[in-house]
Amino acid sequence: MGSVVSFFERLLGTEKKKEEERYLRANDRPFNLSFNYDNNAIRTSKYNIFTFLPLNLFEQFRRLANAYFLFLMVLQLIPQISSLSWFTTAVPLILVLSITAVKDASDDINRHKSDNQVNNRTVSVLINGQLKEEKWMNVQVGDIIKLENNQFVTADLLLLSSSEPLNLVYVETAELDGETNLKVKQALTVTGEMEDRIEALAAFNGEVRCEPPNNRLDKFKGTLSLDGHLHSLDNDKVLLRGCTLRNTEWCFGLVIFGGPDTKLMQNSGKTIFKRTSVDHLMNVLVLCIFGFLACMCSAMAIGNAIWEVREGSVFTVFLPRETGIDASLSSFLTFWSYVIVLNTVVPISLYVSVEIIRLGNSFYIDWDRKMYHTKSDTPAQARTTTLNEELGQIKYIFSDKTGTLTQNIMTFNKCSINGKVYGELFDFSGQRVEITEKTQTVDFMQNPLADPKFIFHDQSLLDTVKEGDPEAQSFFRLLALCHTVMPEEKEEGKLFYQAQSPDEGALVTAARNFGFVFRSRTPETITIWEMGRKVTYELLAVLDFNNVRKRMSVIVRSPEGKLTLFCKGADTIIFERLHPSCNKLKQITTGHLCEYAGEGLRTLALAYKNLDEDYMDDWKQRHHEASTAMDGREERLDELYEEIEKDLLLLGATAVEDKLQDGVPQTIEQLAKADIKIWVLTGDKQETAENIGYACNMLREEMKDIFVVAANTPEGVKEELLNARRKMCPDAADEPEVIKSRAGLFWLKKTEFVQDEKVDGEYGLIINGHSLAFALDKNLQLELLRTACMCQTVICCRVTPLQKAQVVQLVKKYKQAVTLAIGDGANDVSMIKAAHIGVGISGQEGMQAVLSSDFSFAQFRYLQRLLLVHGRWSYLRMCKFLRYFFYKNFTFTFVHFWYAFFCGFSAQTVYDEWFITLYNLVYTALPVLGMSLFDQDVNDRWSFQYPQLYTPGQLNQYFSKNIFVRCMMHSCYSSLILFFIPWAAMQDTVRDDGKDIADYQSFALLAQTCLLVVVYIQLCLDTHYWTAVNQFFVWGSLAAYFAVSFTMYSNGMFLIFSSSFPFIGTARNSLNQPNVWLTILLTSLLCILPVVTYRFILIQLQPTINDKVRYKVREETLPAPAPRRPPRRRISTRRSGYAFSHAQGYGDLVTSGKFLLRLNLKTRPALFSQTDSPLAESQPQHYRTIPEEREEGKSPTQEEASVE
């Protein structure tokens, strides 16, 4: 009932007043109840038993099509208008409504079930000083509950105390944001002191004031007032519903938000509704059809008026007019009568059929074994089932790099320690040896704690470490200490690291294998095994990573009491802070870093610094003050960090390798052949990105030119873009031609369109983030678009998530082309949501991308199958379906139109009413579904063989307004044949026994049989792929038609319902006449002949790519797939095949010790960052953090204002 109530509330505008602030008192139910906060019961279901029918019907009738048919039904109840019995509309409408209702109901039952299951979970609640088991739904705001390990968090809680030291709690947030790594929450010390003393907790009477319910997962503001003291609360102290408690024995929490107010629920249910271009076209067409229908009906009404004046007025002898109806009124009524008769031009089953077809095609994607990844046991998934045909029209692909093109499995590959390079192999002559799978690997067996999966090829590094080289040892000690990894050691010696980013995991694992095993951590200590010896360092501070600092430091005290700061970070950042004494080493290392970057490795520079005790004490003190400061906390902390992280001593650099995913170059080659333009939007630096570009075949040696835009001023960017464009297309106009037009429903939507410009040859464009920021500016964006769209490949480096979305929006806006964004990480979410189609790679970086995507699979290479096979087929099928569907309905309807001229425009139908009822639902439903679920022009292997088959979709060649008009002309022709041939054949003729055959009923039967046969033959002509199912559907439907006809026209039916089946005997009496069958044959042939001729001539004179391939399929057997070409190797220093980027995870709470107790971590939303290379421009790169408004669902365009 709730939704009814809320619905009426909404209707009347008396919705519950919006909460301004939440105010609650612990353990005081009466007090809290006075605010009417929602309790913890959730309800995601829409209906209950009583509200289902009215609400569901209401929802369904909000759809234009259904409302229209309801209106028709009402019209049919008016006897003066009703040209058809009520059942002709009612039966289809009820069927359509009930199909939808059944679907809605089953969805809702599932929701009810899951609601019930969740609501009936139990949890320990502190009631009247005692812990009681209580159902989740009975938990109230202000209750104190106890959670145990591995339990789901019941509601949004303020963490009070926990079993762990320092009141820490570990939670997994997979259900909330999809990330599987652990997060740490920490209670206030004041509340933490209560621990699990029930009496203390029961007496706890803190009052919480906080923000009203909202959907920001990473933000919480509030205060706790306890015994007159105010304590500030932030996101760190709140456990959100949807998380799971891990590694924590127990904890107590105070319920702040319950049920629908929790952030989980506030975040759910908001899905962006994407519609395909075919959908938009369909809506426009349906609207056109309405207009057309009105025209036809008006014509009929005028005809009726003329007839009534000229003929009807004198024919009253035999057909008197009803009282009070004169010619003009009659013509008005005729208008509506014809609205009913001709309503089949707006087919009621269109939308249902479209949904069924899309669903079917989505299932094919889910079922495809060739898109199933064995290693991760991940099948492809069509998460949105309404976008299939758009997959066949993609023109632009925007791809993330890390985790999408590359595997994002990091391996520690090379390092430079104290100016010496490790990780490369040389043969005796000093030539570098190619590392292959067969190369001898370093044996780490001596180290019992080593990770057996770790592979390294250079024995010399292990030897160096074993020899006790101090730099090498410091190097690995740093790697073992300076990180935020959580160790997990379920069995002795079986270590498992839980790392924020795969890079970090790779580095710590490397240290582990080289003898510096990170084993455990507490907030104050880190225990490592150095060369088999246990050493516990006291952890004094963690200066965490963020995307401005681009570095991370730890300050530790060794058992000997030595204070050291270990720092790792982006090379440019570290190099700025080095002690002058390192200059020489810096130069050497810079050389190494350049080399690594050239090879596409992700690099980090490592440095350390020894600190003296006095300074540290002082710094600690100031740090404490800064971190407890109420305002400017962050700036002050940053200053402090800046102060201590200087005069560092360089240790070396690491290079981590990230392999390309399987089949990426081939996939990209295929997609390029299909004329799909691929833009890579990466956070990486230019060199890495360029390298990846070559490795994946996007940038090719045979390209005419590759432009690099890397200017620092808007003017410079403009200049470079202009130069590039002039080079590609010297005679293009300077001012872009923007074609403004209107489209959409009622032509309300303004569109701007920039046409593609012809370019000879292939070009590539690389643009760095800095230039991109300028280029995305309003003045330059068209320039960028024109230049970029001329290029085959565009690579944008150092792009922020927001810029990714902006680029997608730009292309979407001005190109009117279908875009697809593919990515795997949280930084791709904005782009995935912005593009027409979002594809998520279910990979390493968590699930966010997948959760917001429309399609997901495990490997980038499946994209070609998704587009070239599934997309192409879906588009083909959908277009064939629409063409055929409109054809069959128009043909059906136009016959009535012609008949009107012979029946005094009286809205008499040509066909039997039952035929009208069943035509769309029974006789033609299955054959057309069969075609649109099974049809394929050529099979998948040929689709791969000729990716060009994809291009018709991009150009909308299979269905457009033009084709729709052609469809109508075709229908018009067919209907003329279908009416006038039977008319001529039956005029004034009789049966072979002299009896009637030109009577209305026989004529109706003849006309409808002709129609059905013609429509079936047309279907057969359109079907390219005849499976047994298609055959069965076509023949079965034809058989069903005759069976139904004979049944309905039988004696029995007439004897039972004399008034509903007046056609008794018609079938028997006229289908035994030879001239009836000769007429059917003649009409079918006349309808089909021009079609076949036209198609044949087209194939002969202008064969499409499709015809050619189909012809080839017939002529030849498929050549065996070409052997896999080994990826072309580029110059040895630019070893291809590897891609890198550095995307360190965002700030981590794991190590927040008591020293950094008040470290404000909530303002660390950066989901991605980069390291700078020494080659990068000296000007610092600006990254904007993602504005928090994002979560409120604003589109990126609205945020354009905030672009610097």
Added chain:
Amino acid sequence: MMASSYNAKDEDGHITVSGPGGGALRSKKPENTAFKQQRLPAWQPILTAGTVLPAFFIIGLIFIPIGIGLYVTSNNIKEFEIDYTGVDMSSPCFNCSQNYSWNSTKPCTCTIPFYLEQPYEGNVYMYYGLSNFYQNHRRYVKSRDDSQLHGDMDSLLKPSKECEPYAMHDNKPIAPCGAIANSMFNDTLELFYNDPNGTKVQISLANTGIAWFTDKYVKFKNPGGDNANLTAVFQGTTKPVNWRKPVYELDKNASNNGFINEDFIVWMRTAALPTFRKLYRTIKDSKMVPTLPRGNYTLEVVYNYPVRSFEGRKRMILSTISWMGGKNPFLGIAYITVGSVCFFLGVILLVIHHKCGNRNNSTDISN
């Protein structure tokens, strides 16, 4: 050219994935069925010259003979039509046609002489034809009560609303009700052969066997069963407004009276088009051979049915029939035309195919 760039081998091996708990989880790998993998065996026809051109020629070759056969058959059917509306002053029925009254007590008779140039052999059928008569108008078509005609007693006394305004008259239900029944054709046509020796022979016309079997024996039934006293059964009802006699006096023959009167049934089977003909009588057991010899005839019309008010026409048609029904040259001509067109198109397509087709299809697909 890369056909498929993924390695099918590592995708196709079926593996079970071991879960972290050690137990083997069911793999999420989709089933390998032809249906799910969209590999259903299928026939993929395409329009090639090898199929299309022969088809055109064959269709041409089949259709032309059929057309000729149909045309010849249709031409062999003898048909004679005479318009007796009496529009012309000179027409014998002109006087009668001026009389519009439905209920005139004095029947107006007119005699129309005509000459048959050919003898009519076999069964000869006599039709009346009406033009400009909208028997297919929606309001007309639905103005009947099939239950009543089926002999339903309730409907007999309470005709359906569809029959309005011919449902009740003087507070009595009309039987049969509705506009169709009300406007039943009520001219009487009689045919006389003027023997060359001067005698006038009346040709016997059979008024049964002219309706569909299903209509006569299933759809139409007299109320009260076959042997009921019709006069009694129709007690309490009134005749349709335009009728001269009640429905139970349509024929003296009990099996052809009331609702099952065949003239009535034929009328009730409404025509599809505003110009139509309906079977009036059959001439089967004429004592003459041939059935209607060449010579002079007289048609005697009891002119009751007014059509001039709406510019209608009335015709009398005499016709023989063949296996394909009555005379209608259309199908024959259409078949011949379509057959020729097919043949002609076949030739054109053949030329096109020879000139362009091979060139286009043999070119390789550019990559």
